[in-house]
Amino acid sequence: MKKETRGDMGYRFDDEEILFVKWNDNSLVTVGTNYQSVEPIATAKRWSTSLKQEISIPQPHLMVKYNKFMGGVDHLDWLVQKYRIGIRSKKWYFNIFTNCLGVALVNAWILHSMVAKKQ
Secondary structure, X not given: OOOOOOOOEEEEEEOOOEEEEEEEXXXXXXXXXXXXXXXXXXEEEEEEOOOOEEEEEEEOHHHHHHHHHOHHHHHHHHHHHHOOOOXXXXXXXXXXXXXXXXXXXXXXXXXXXXXXXXX
16 A cells, blocks of 8 residues: 555454554554544645645545544653653563553643642
């Protein structure tokens, strides 16, 4: 699918519950969902280096919704990475524990900030 033109897409259902979509943007994007759909097809503006202008390419509805609501998770990942707990260990599960602890601390700080603003 990488050799297809920009904006091409393919999708499959897994047991009529989970939808997998491959969409060719600047690179190949693969997303799975059990809630959104491909239709209605929207358009996305992208810069074409060969034409030296913006072009419109088809974009699945699933990608539009993902781009609209992805900010919260990206912000959380950024904050966890910025304030990562610096304890090192040789045990494989300790990294998972410290990551969960970091996510819990960042979420607690966000909730505290939200409550402090309302007062």
